[in-house]
Amino acid sequence: MIRILGIDPGSQRTGIGVIDVAADGRCTYVHAQALKLLDAEDFPSRLGLLCEGLEAVLDQWQPQQVAIETVFMDKSATSALKLGHARGAALATVVRRRIPISEYAPRVIKQSLVGRGAADKQQIQHMVRLLLNLPEVKLQADAADALAVALTHAHMSATAARTGLSTALLRRRGA
Amino acid sequence: MIRILGIDPGSQRTGIGVIDVAADGRCTYVHAQALKLLDAEDFPSRLGLLCEGLEAVLDQWQPQQVAIETVFMDKSATSALKLGHARGAALATVVRRRIPISEYAPRVIKQSLVGRGAADKQQIQHMVRLLLNLPEVKLQADAADALAVALTHAHMSATAARTGLSTALLRRRGA
Numbered sequence: 001m002i003r004i005l006g007i008d009p010g011s012q013r014t015g016i017g018v019i020d021v022a023a024d025g026r027c028t029y030v031h032a033q034a035l036k037l038l039d040a041e042d043f044p045s046r047l048g049l050l051c052e053g054l055e056a057v058l059d060q061w062q063p064q065q066v067a068i069e070t071v072f073m074d075k076s077a078t079s080a081l082k083l084g085h086a087r088g089a090a091l092a093t094v095v096r097r098r099i100p101i102s103e104y105a106p107r108v109i110k111q112s113l114v115g116r117g118a119a120d121k122q123q124i125q126h127m128v129r130l131l132l133n134l135p136e137v138k139l140q141a142d143a144a145d146a147l148a149v150a151l152t153h154a155h156m157s158a159t160a161a162r163t164g165l166s167t168a169l170l171r172r173r174g175a
Numbered sequence: 176m177i178r179i180l181g182i183d184p185g186s187q188r189t190g191i192g193v194i195d196v197a198a199d200g201r202c203t204y205v206h207a208q209a210l211k212l213l214d215a216e217d218f219p220s221r222l223g224l225l226c227e228g229l230e231a232v233l234d235q236w237q238p239q240q241v242a243i244e245t246v247f248m249d250k251s252a253t254s255a256l257k258l259g260h261a262r263g264a265a266l267a268t269v270v271r272r273r274i275p276i277s278e279y280a281p282r283v284i285k286q287s288l289v290g291r292g293a294a295d296k297q298q299i300q301h302m303v304r305l306l307l308n309l310p311e312v313k314l315q316a317d318a319a320d321a322l323a324v325a326l327t328h329a330h331m332s333a334t335a336a337r338t339g340l341s342t343a344l345l346r347r348r349g350a
Contacts, residue, residue, distance in 0.1 A: 084259020
């Protein structure tokens, strides 16, 4: 069994989702939450809250692998900068624990979960519930996105194991 | 005496400069270096190196205040994103130690050191050497920029103490 932590970074809210992947590829829900960062008194403090919240999750759930979304670059420089801060704080927290990190483009996550790269948020939520057997659990959007990237990593790793292709190659292909 | 750490964040190199400020406002050089991040095997590992290097400096020199450049937004979204990652990792490291952080725009730093907002790198280097009495010390550009933001913070704090204006107000005014 492998435990995967998915992160959907944001400077207002950061989604976190933890799943377990069995040897047969079956995925089980472990934990999901959205870290709310807007209550911090200033922007640096938001990043502090993000790191503290993430470390608490790493301590409690001890994931062996981490998956995180890359940034969809159809953004303004200002929003890219803010998102970069959140993502940088999250990556630094994970990498310092020597946990391997895999990055997936939004398009690849959608392709992996819904079968096409242009899926909307509702479809992603729907597939996350279906794959993790969570029909009635209320999932915040950021938490669902974090579970989605964790599931994508689980699928990519299984495909890599089956085909002998590296996950890096599969990510590029959007397989 | 107050010890100030200046940070010039970057995802390839991050400059770090430490100065002491005496009660009469006189500034003394303590330490400067550039953290080289390009040797890391991937981008997340660069952020890990940045945090480890920064924590080593915080441990060794125990600054009471931190000053950091804001981002000059005449950048592409791609470079803003990279810079944001580095800056986010640095801010998170500092804020978690509860050290107060002040942010200064490049224009304000130039204005404070050279007397006008359009100074070039050579002029900044020159003034850093002059103010810290470092005529012959070889300073890397990133380290000099980190000392420059630390000096700016020292000047702003002295002006704030003298005038009763907050440093936040002075920053906005570019005083």
